[in-house]
Amino acid sequence: MEKLQLTFFFLFLLIFPQIVFAQKQTVDLIVQNGTVVTMDGQRRVFENGSIAVSKGEIVGVGTFAEINRRYAAKQLINARGKAVIPGLVNTHTHIPMTLFRGIADDLDLQEWLTKYIFPAEAKNVDEAFVRAGTRLGLAELIKGGTTTYCDMYYFEDAIADETAKAGVRGVLGETIIDFPAPDNKTHEQALAYTERFVNKWKNHALIVPAYAPHAPYTVSQQHLGNIKSSADKLNAPVVIHVAETETEVNDIIKQKGARPIEYLDKIGFLSDRTIAAHVVFADENEIGILKKRGVGVAHNPQSNMKLASGVAPIPQMLAGNVSVGLGTDGAASNNDLNLWEEMDTAAKLHKLFSKDPKVVTAEQAFMMATIGGARALKLEKIIGSIETGKRADIAIVDLDGLHQTPTYNIYSHLVYATKASDVRHVVINGKIVMRDRVLLTLNENAIKKDANLYRERIIKSLSTN
Amino acid sequence: MEKLQLTFFFLFLLIFPQIVFAQKQTVDLIVQNGTVVTMDGQRRVFENGSIAVSKGEIVGVGTFAEINRRYAAKQLINARGKAVIPGLVNTHTHIPMTLFRGIADDLDLQEWLTKYIFPAEAKNVDEAFVRAGTRLGLAELIKGGTTTYCDMYYFEDAIADETAKAGVRGVLGETIIDFPAPDNKTHEQALAYTERFVNKWKNHALIVPAYAPHAPYTVSQQHLGNIKSSADKLNAPVVIHVAETETEVNDIIKQKGARPIEYLDKIGFLSDRTIAAHVVFADENEIGILKKRGVGVAHNPQSNMKLASGVAPIPQMLAGNVSVGLGTDGAASNNDLNLWEEMDTAAKLHKLFSKDPKVVTAEQAFMMATIGGARALKLEKIIGSIETGKRADIAIVDLDGLHQTPTYNIYSHLVYATKASDVRHVVINGKIVMRDRVLLTLNENAIKKDANLYRERIIKSLSTN
Numbered sequence: 044m045e046k047l048q049l050t051f052f053f054l055f056l057l058i059f060p061q062i063v064f065a066q067k068q069t070v071d072l073i074v075q076n077g078t079v080v081t082m083d084g085q086r087r088v089f090e091n092g093s094i095a096v097s098k099g100e101i102v103g104v105g106t107f108a109e110i111n112r113r114y115a116a117k118q119l120i121n122a123r124g125k126a127v128i129p130g131l132v133n134t135h136t137h138i139p140m141t142l143f144r145g146i147a148d149d150l151d152l153q154e155w156l157t158k159y160i161f162p163a164e165a166k167n168v169d170e171a172f173v174r175a176g177t178r179l180g181l182a183e184l185i186k187g188g189t190t191t192y193c194d195m196y197y198f199e200d201a202i203a204d205e206t207a208k209a210g211v212r213g214v215l216g217e218t219i220i221d222f223p224a225p226d227n228k229t230h231e232q233a234l235a236y237t238e239r240f241v242n243k244w245k246n247h248a249l250i251v252p253a254y255a256p257h258a259p260y261t262v263s264q265q266h267l268g269n270i271k272s273s274a275d276k277l278n279a280p281v282v283i284h285v286a287e288t289e290t291e292v293n294d295i296i297k298q299k300g301a302r303p304i305e306y307l308d309k310i311g312f313l314s315d316r317t318i319a320a321h322v323v324f325a326d327e328n329e330i331g332i333l334k335k336r337g338v339g340v341a342h343n344p345q346s347n348m349k350l351a352s353g354v355a356p357i358p359q360m361l362a363g364n365v366s367v368g369l370g371t372d373g374a375a376s377n378n379d380l381n382l383w384e385e386m387d388t389a390a391k392l393h394k395l396f397s398k399d400p401k402v403v404t405a406e407q408a409f410m411m412a413t414i415g416g417a418r419a420l421k422l423e424k425i426i427g428s429i430e431t432g433k434r435a436d437i438a439i440v441d442l443d444g445l446h447q448t449p450t451y452n453i454y455s456h457l458v459y460a461t462k463a464s465d466v467r468h469v470v471i472n473g474k475i476v477m478r479d480r481v482l483l484t485l486n487e488n489a490i491k492k493d494a495n496l497y498r499e500r501i502i503k504s505l506s507t508n
Numbered sequence: 509m510e511k512l513q514l515t516f517f518f519l520f521l522l523i524f525p526q527i528v529f530a531q532k533q534t535v536d537l538i539v540q541n542g543t544v545v546t547m548d549g550q551r552r553v554f555e556n557g558s559i560a561v562s563k564g565e566i567v568g569v570g571t572f573a574e575i576n577r578r579y580a581a582k583q584l585i586n587a588r589g590k591a592v593i594p595g596l597v598n599t600h601t602h603i604p605m606t607l608f609r610g611i612a613d614d615l616d617l618q619e620w621l622t623k624y625i626f627p628a629e630a631k632n633v634d635e636a637f638v639r640a641g642t643r644l645g646l647a648e649l650i651k652g653g654t655t656t657y658c659d660m661y662y663f664e665d666a667i668a669d670e671t672a673k674a675g676v677r678g679v680l681g682e683t684i685i686d687f688p689a690p691d692n693k694t695h696e697q698a699l700a701y702t703e704r705f706v707n708k709w710k711n712h713a714l715i716v717p718a719y720a721p722h723a724p725y726t727v728s729q730q731h732l733g734n735i736k737s738s739a740d741k742l743n744a745p746v747v748i749h750v751a752e753t754e755t756e757v758n759d760i761i762k763q764k765g766a767r768p769i770e771y772l773d774k775i776g777f778l779s780d781r782t783i784a785a786h787v788v789f790a791d792e793n794e795i796g797i798l799k800k801r802g803v804g805v806a807h808n809p810q811s812n813m814k815l816a817s818g819v820a821p822i823p824q825m826l827a828g829n830v831s832v833g834l835g836t837d838g839a840a841s842n843n844d845l846n847l848w849e850e851m852d853t854a855a856k857l858h859k860l861f862s863k864d865p866k867v868v869t870a871e872q873a874f875m876m877a878t879i880g881g882a883r884a885l886k887l888e889k890i891i892g893s894i895e896t897g898k899r900a901d902i903a904i905v906d907l908d909g910l911h912q913t914p915t916y917n918i919y920s921h922l923v924y925a926t927k928a929s930d931v932r933h934v935v936i937n938g939k940i941v942m943r944d945r946v947l948l949t950l951n952e953n954a955i956k957k958d959a960n961l962y963r964e965r966i967i968k969s970l971s972t973n
Contacts, residue, residue, distance in 0.1 A: 188714060347860070
């Protein structure tokens with residue numbers, strides 16, 4: 044009897060060796076059978092593709108059959124008929140300003156700032172406000188398939204805390220500005236706060252703490268120098284507004300004898316850890332500087348339009364191999380955190396402005412919202428594309444809405460027809476944070492309730508001067 | 509006993525006369541307790557407003573309490589916490605081109621037309637195609653709260669038939685062009701078709717049949733004259749593309765010695781039944797002509813951007829009291845029929861292009877998408893605002909999405925934060941055509957299935973030359 048069993052075993056082994064030797068590896072999550080838009084170097088798209096995720100990392104990308112043969116999963120996301128894309132990267136926000144969404148529009152920048160935004164901030168912004176606004180913004184980001192954002196605001200330590208709790212990835216910059224801010228009253232206080240903040244968060248899985256000097260016209264040369272030294276010491280990114288308006292350019296030329304980017308380069312401020320927001324005004328020489336120094340650029344087309352700032356030379360930057368990502372800017376000047384609309388607008392705006400409908404293709408716009416944004420934030424080694432070894436930041440997006448029917452080209456459909464509301468599931472660092480449009484790490488109703496309480500307070504604060 | 513009862517009755521009558529004499533009028537539909545954005549002459553907004561609808565007509569607009577006191581309803585729509593707005597008006601489409609959505613993008617206009625659109629049309633467009641594409645487009649329009657659209661395509665009689673069946677309002681123009689079209693091969697055939705078409709539909713409750721000469725550069729002066737005479741005779745609107753590109757302007761100047769609008773005026777073509785699409789290029793004199801002749805303008809900001817056509821002088825037209833509406837153009841050059849994005853883009857684009865963030869306010873953008881569009885289509889007496897005596901074309905829109913939270917100003921929120929996916933219920937001519945995002949007059953699944961079959965056919969037709 045025993046002999047017979049042994050014979051059968053060897054016979055079985057001979058016929059089905061893979062079952063005996065090559066057991067499937069069990070992973071935490073498989074995203075299964077979607078149109079996987081990898082955004083890898085070869086821009087591979089798997090029509091019936093799957094992704095295997097283990098310990099937050101992408102361990103396998105391939106056809107449905109291939110992944111199915113190699114892996115078994117504890118958790119499955121069925122992506123049939125859907126696009127599976129790298130989570131979107133929003134390279135410029137002021138996230139708590141969601142609470143000021145639509146508080147004042149259609150105004151001159153100066154009137155908008157001095158009559159509404161600055162007073163509203165002075166009267167309302169404290170740590171609790173920042174936490175409530177951050178949660179509102181995080182919820183909106185996740186709902187739209189954004190998995191990483193780059194922020195600049197006050198009480199950034201509280202923002203980091205809320206972001207980590209929600210399971211969202213962030214490059215989070217504490218604002219340093221040469222006037223008393225809601226959190227820190229002097230440059231020295233702000234710098235000390237930021238150093239503590241960076242040291243506290245620098246080894247976190249999701250949070251990259253950063254310095255955020257507001258702009259070259261609101262932070263003195265000496266203070267910019269202090270910030271640069273401190274950031275170098277801690278090897279942290281530096282987020283800064285640069286060349287957003289013509290007024291800024293003219294003022295810096297007058298004061299410093301150079302255009303904003305030239306000036307920042309001249310004082311040794313720029314490095315491959317600099318993330319420059321807006322850069323609406325950059326000439327050929329300055330684009331060369333951005334490339335040479337490895338500066339990342341956050342392009343905010345809708346905000347630049349709404350505030351009538353101008354059109355950034357994005358086609359020239361892309362041609363010059365500058366790392367460009369897309370951003371929404373704060374909700375007070377947009378008025379949402381919707382990267383899908385930024386992609387669509389970027390592709391259309393640069394066609395118009397270049398008088399060339401071939402400029403900024405759908406694929407380029409999608410690149411800026413994914414791997415381009417990751418490069419701008421210096422995170423391209425861990426996110427921005429669906430590749431083995433990267434962190435699993437993934438959005439699964441419906442492709443069968445009426446407004447998306449029929450589909451001919453995946454990039455065109457993602458950029459020109461797909462909306463934030465088409466995002467169905469979101470995975471960040473291997474963890475599902477939205478399933479079937481239900482947020483799993485945030486309480487949507489509580490967030491709305493808090494936001495509406497702040498609304499009352501903000502309105503009251505502006506009516507009593 | 510009887511005496512006592514009678515005494516009580518008279519006593520009751522004395523105290524509550526309105527209950528005995530003023531019985532509530534029963535109406536077909538009440539839209540109840542929303543933020544009613546009327547877009548009437550005084551731009552009234554009722555915070556807790558209701559609308560009473562009888563026989564497809566708005567018979568009462570007012571506060572919840574007021575309408576409740578005067579009317580009882582057979583059918584109710586609860587609009588609590590939602591905006592109740594005039595149904596949106598899309599002033600320029602080629603509706604069956606939804607089937608070509610994303611077929612070719614990021615190309616020069618000539619390459620796009622000659623390599624993709626014209627061959628795809630020549631090989632695929634027949635009456636069945638037009639019906640399938642129209643149903644797809646109508647479904648997308650309703651889902652986004654658009655209740656009226658102005659079209660220009662072939663087999664427009666079939667489009668009218670599908671539109672009427674879906675219960676959507678349309679100004680539908682049969683294309684007349686100086687080369688053989690999918691339906692009519694000669695000018696004479698096209699003119700005869702259009703006359704039959706106009707006579708057939710001219711008394712329909714929802715359909716306004718129209719003539720649609722393609723453009724001044726594709727229809728000869730003599731043929732434009734024939735069309736004008738015929739349209740005058742039948743008192744029908746005339747829809748035409750005008751001054752869309754710089755090339756067109758230069759060609760017309762070369763051929764006719766005048767700019768496009770000047771030329772059309774010189775030959776007596778323009779009237780207060782003309783609806784001009786695009787008008788990207790119009791100088792001060794031409795804006796004066798548009799006003800003097802009562803021409804309506806369909807502004808298509810996203811299409812003009814995507815095809816790199818230019819920026820229409822909309823602030824100047826608004827200042828000159830020209831009737832301007834918003835349009836999406838066909839889905840092949842947009843790539844959707846989403847008026848919410850056109851509003852947002854219009855407001856932002858003109859700020860940028862005028863270098864003035866006060867230009868085209870949210871309220872003006874919303875005006876163009878509602879009463880402005882109605883004026884451009886010469887339908888302002890029956891639609892475009894929520895007023896007693898107008899037809900009940902109404903959209904009920906969620907206001908509590910995360911991306912809309914909090915709300916400060918209703919116009920800002922509708923234009924800068926609200927999306928097509930926030931539209932919840934749609935009423936056209938008093939009839940509910942979408943309830944809780946479910947289409948009631950169209951079969952969404954059948955529409956998608958048809959569209960995907962056409963997709964296969966179209967791809968095959970383009971690969972076999």
